[in-house]
Amino acid sequence: MAGEKRSARSEGDRVAGICTALRRAIIERALLPGDRLPEDSLGERFGVSRTIARHALGQLAAEGLVDLRRNRIAVVATPSFEDARDIFDIRLDLERQVVRRLAGKLTDAQARQLKAVVDAEHGARHGPEGASIRLATEFHVLLAEMTGKPILIRYVTEICYRAGLSLAAFGRPHSSDCAVSEHLDLIEAIRTGPAEKAEAMMVEHLEAVASRALLQSSGAKPRDLMDILAPYAE
Structure with a gap:
């Protein structure tokens, strides 16, 4: 039972860590609206399973920072x-x-x-x-x-x-x-x-x-996710 609690806590900490890193990348404009966030790339960059990456994306979607589309495609949200x-x-x-x-x-x-x-x-x-x-x-x-x-x-x-x-x-x-x-x-x-x-x-x-x-659209294009998130995964 204690081991299960530690495991759940560890998983929760890893999800929270990914969320913190992605929030920071979004607010620093390293990640821009429309940038794709594949689970496998996030898992590789942060050294976690795709399941944990998926949970982090779900949390960010609940906060309005990520859009979850069909076939589990996640992108940085684009507000009107x-x-x-x-x-x-x-x-x-x-x-x-x-x-x-x-x-x-x-x-x-x-x-x-x-x-x-x-x-x-x-x-x-x-x-x-x-x-x-x-x-x-x-x-x-x-x-x-x-x-x-x-x-x-x-x-x-x-x-x-x-x-x-x-x-x-x-x-x-x-x-x-x-x-x-x-x-x-x-x-x-x-x-x-x-x-x-x-x-x-x-x-x-x-x-x-x-x-x-709040005056104009940035018009920026998506970039390589692994390179973008390298400083945030340290």
Whole structure:
């Protein structure tokens, strides 16, 4: 019985690891909407069985990041522009709840954690844009985690990654300097309150992200999956 539990836990850990790697590859634009995700290639790259790879793809499909088609063909999901706008609208409502729970309660230690992510964003601003998008997402997920509310954390995390997918589908290159500045302002507004001011600032920030980025289709073509995922399988 103990061995079965360890085996189930091990399989769950491997599925979670693949999901984490693929989410990161999607949000960093290494994987783009429409890219194929064959089970055998994923299994080979991550050193797991096709069954485990299939379970990971099923989890990502439930999160809206992967489309499962006939004959077990999986591809990175391609949201419509309307989907992208809906995702950002829902994100607005969720992250307003995050701010409402944290306003005036953010500790100095939490503020330092958030500023460390912003420092990393600042350092990455002249590098690949995908890294900046990932770090910006980590900032918002970290904020949600600081609420200590499991359901809110789950849905904010999912919607943030789906927003990253939308950026991959419709985004255009832009400077991350604005996001860095806005994140610093958000930290201070949440730390000092009141909640209404911090909520308004979060809404303004996310609407600015959407207006800066969601403008056009990327038009990119699929690439070799094994090469794309090599850095994420380490």
